Amino acid sequence: MNQVYTVTQVNSYIKNMFVRDYVLNNIYLKGEVSNCKYHTSGHIYFTLKDDKGQMACVMFAGQRSGLKFQLKEGQSIIALGQISVYERDGKYQLYAKEIVLDGSGILYQKYEQLRAELEQEGLFDPSIKKTLPLFPKKIGIVTARTGAALQDMINISTRRNPYVQLILYPAQVQGDGAAVTIAAGIKRLDSMGVDIIIAGRGGGSIEDLWAFNEEVVARAIYHCKTPVISAVGHETDVTIADFVADLRAPTPSAAAELAVPDIRGIFYELENMNRSLNRNMERQMNLARNELKQLLMRLEYASPIYQVRQKRQQLIDIEQNLNRFLKQTITRKRHSMEIYAEKLDGLSPLKKLSKGYSFVLNQENKVINRLEKTAIGEQINISVTDGDIKATVNEIVKKDRT
Secondary structure (H helix, E strand, O other): OOOOOOOHHHHHHHHHHHHHOOHOOOEEEEEEEEEEOOOOOOOOEEEOOOOOOEEEEOOOOOHHHOOOOOOOOOOOEEEEEEEEEEOOOEEEEEEEEEEEOOHHHHHHHHHHHHHHHHHOOOOOOOHHOOOOOOOEEEEEEEEEEOOOOHHHHHHHHHOOOOOOOEEEEEOOOOOOHHHHHHHHHHHHHHHHOOEEEEEEEEEOOOOOOOOHHOOHHHHHHHOOOOEEEEEEEEOOOHHHHHHHHHEEEOOOHHHHHHHOHHHHHHHHHHHHHHHHHHHHEEEEEHHHHHHHHHHHHHHHHHHHHHHHHHHHHHHHHHHHHHHHHHHHHHHHHHHHHHHHHHHHHOOOOHHHHHHHOOOEOOOOOOOOOHHHHOOOOOOOOOOOEEEEEEOOOOOOOOOOOO
């Protein structure tokens, strides 16, 4: 029988083969992260895979100081380390010393680093964001001359308000030098005195949109005096320009809708305001007319002419009442006087005298109506209808008249 080896011996032999291999002791391994687990000890266990295979990997806690990002499922990474055998399980794995993001992952890492730096500087501060004017007259657009994004913005702006002037700065929005042309476009339009600047492009990969993640574009937006709308990619795409801009639009079409007010809605609102204003004016005019009528009446009542006319009418009424009162009084007094005259006539001594009676006075001009009021020899005066008779009392004869 040939020599028999234990499992441990074989695993140790294989491990020594890995250790002696220079390539496996310092190798860069590229793949997609899966089964990523952060252990409580601080170690990170994960698997690197591609479309045809996979390999177990570990990064011990002592090596994590060089890891600048959170390792997550699905990330494409490049790991530097040593491939060796774990003798207990008879499995080989990568012992990672450094890990960097691969391709778009590296861009994402640069994106996060720049975003953190600019945020720390205050470029994203909400308090410095400028407000968009309600009714812009000129809108500057920084985007590619050709492309659906520009045509969408033109169509929407024309539909919403054909009187708004659009000024295009044709910029390179992808590839080397794109960020410089975008920043130059923002500065140029800012110097032209436009009311709003829209900087953006259609959707794409992170590489396609990378120009809007460059620091030169971010600082051009930050120093721009004109309000800037960032309109990059689709709704899920977020760039550094979105954080710095005064307003972020999820798409270029949405940016046009945010920048250009719908003139039809404005006209409709103006019509409503006009109707409301007319109603209010009519109501106010009616109130003013009524108040004016009341004031005119008060003025008429308080005017000297009206007062003279009123006093004159009052005097006429008083005069008529007085005349009526006088007539009534005279009539009443006349009637009373006629009654008194009848009575007086009935009591008139002359009337009595005309019937044969006479009126006798003694020397003291006192009426003698009884015998004791005269004496024999006294001179008396006897009044008859047509004169007086002077006589002397010769005799007094008393008679009983009862």
